[in-house]
Amino acid sequence: MSVFTPGLVHTPVTPFTTDLKIDYSRYEQLLEFHLAQGAQSLAITMHAGESVSLTDQEQRAQFAFAKKQVNGRVPLLAHVSDSGTTIALERAQYAESIGMQAVICTTPYYWTPPAPMILEHFLQVSQAVKLPFFVFYSPDEMGGITLSTDLILKLVDQRPNFAGMIDASLDWQFMINIISNVWRKKPEFQLLAGNEYMVSAGAIGATSMLSGLSAIAPKLIKELYTICRTEKYVQARQAQENVAALLFLINQYGFGGLKSAMHAMGRDCGSPRPPHDPLSPSQHQTLSQSLHALPFMSKEPQGW
Amino acid sequence: MQSPVTPLKDDFSPDLPTFEKLLDFHVRTGATAISWPHHKGESLNLSIKERKAFAEVAVKTVAGRVPVSVHVSALSVEDSIELAKHAEQIGADAIIAITPYFWAPSQEAIYQHYVRLGKATSLPMIAYNSPSYLEGVEFTGELVTRLMHDVPSLIAMKEASFNSAKFLEISRAALQVRPNFSIVAGVEFLAPSVPLGCVGSYSSAGAICPNLCTQLYDACIAGDSVKARELQFKLAQLWDLFRDQYPSSLKGGMVVMGRPVGPTRPPLPTATKERQAFIAKQLEELGILDTEPHGW
Secondary structure, X not given: OOOOOOOEEEOOOOOEOOOOOEOHHHHHHHHHHHHHOOOOEEEEOOHHHOHXXXXXXXXXXXXXXXXXXXOOOOOXXXXXXXXXXXXXXXXHHHHHHOOOOEEEEOOOOOOXXXXXXXXXXXXXXXXXXXXXXXXXXXXXXOOOOOOOHHHHHHHHHHOOOEEEEEEOOOEHHHHHHHHHHHHHHOOOOEEEEOOOOHHHHHHHOOOEEEEOHHHOOHHHHHHHHHHHHOOXXXXXXXXXXXXXXXXXXXXXXXXXXXXXXXXXXXXXXXXXXXXXXXXXXXXXXXXXXXXXXXXXXXHOOOOO | XXXXXXXXXXXXXXXXXXXXXXXXXXXHOOOOOEEEOOHHHOHHHOOHHHHHHHHHXXXXXXXXXXXEEEXXXXXXXXXXXXXXXXXXXXXXXXXXXXXXXXXXOOHHHHHHHHHHHHHHOOOOEEEEEOOOOOOOOOOOHHHHHXXXXXXXXXXXXXXXXXXXXXXXXXXXXXXXXXXXXXXXXXXXXXXXXXXXXXXXXXXXXXXOOHHHHHHHHHHHHHOOHHHHHHHHHHHHXXXXXXXXXXXXXXXXXXXXXXXXXXXXXXXXXXXXXXXHHHHHHHHHHOOHHHHOOOOO
16 A cells, blocks of 8 residues: 655745735745745645634635645645544545545644543544544644653554654654654554654654745755755754754744745745734844845745 | 662662672773763762762772763752862762752853852863753753853753754754864663764663663764664663653663662662563563673
């Protein structure tokens, strides 16, 4: 049986017009940019794309738009996370019905259910579709809810379509524990880096990587991913350090930093929706100057 | 780098002759340095007087074959200062210190803590970052930069966050100030850290499987990623085994390996016969009994 490996997954933002509606003409431009810059898959729409600030209808509309625009050139992963299990699983079913290639799901938002109910959440969402199902693990973003190896092994046992873990915890102990235990049962199970810290994740066994920074420095991201896939992690150190420098810079400005940095690179996708604040003009100017002062950024594309 | 456990007699009193044997075992089986007493050495369950006595034995027994650093962290900062001064008096090569216990010190308070420790001796100093055991108290890159400018004796950090972003935050800050600053992983998480510039680790399992530890280090340094991953997974299984009731399970495992070092002081439990039998079975399944030295 062939295994779907997402590879280098770009995670597009959601462009908004000045009145904070989804700007589809800009979204089209953005999807084409990611494809031109080497995305091997696209994840629609992760937290970087403000999924939690979109209505269910808007998320489904984005799935459909991306499906039509990409038109089979790369696989599309549907991020279906929600607070309610039924809401998430119905979104997953919709993604499958329109021909998307995989489903991504986090622990539920806001609630802090006991472990058996977290397992139930994942079981129900994954049972609702035949698509490969990936769990996105990001405890810092999700109120500190942690997943145990035991829970993951139970999900592996019960769901044949449970294809892998996307790790955004950056926690070496967690990743090693999960992957070394699951591989004894299911060698084709995948570890995916949930952000751009690919060197350590790759050394542990990650074969794919999700990247929001691909909208800002796609060449650097591709370089990092490509070297890591040759398993030459020491050689990837410089690219990893550059990526870390970029992340440290953008994260200083909070959530609005990502779109501000895109604007600085000539790819304006508007402001983030409330409750996120856009950067002030002076913050944007400082970020832009700092961004262009990073030596490796001169190699990155400006504009679309 | 090995950080030995602390041998105790059945009545929980210090067993210095066995400590000598243990130190010698570590040096003979490839330790590149000795550092005592880390938490696996039950540091916080020993009196200051006992810590001084063990430290003296460590320096004397190792006798310059490899460097010896003394972990001086204590509940009271005053005790830490005293242990640091003692380490210098007895000829230790360095001191190592974690951020202060229990309190949730500010970054400024952590800064002052290391400035004070740095001034207490002329020894090289290693800082120890362990946020998961200290309620999230940790070094920021900014603090590391500031300390390195103001405390010339700060030469290295034991980094035990086991987190890529934190490792890179610290290493990028430190190496900009001094390219020869060393970052050493806590526990043998070498496969994910060596490619980022980590130069070694404080071993957790070295008293059980020194050969495996050395093989992992060698594979990482050689850039043999596939072999390193395989060995890392094996060591991770051992870490899972020993972190449960750490370090009593480690001491239980040492009984299995023919290197008994006595009980663990309360409030930590001592590995029961049943626990030792479980550990023995696990070690057998992992092939440790066939590939690692038995006895002293």
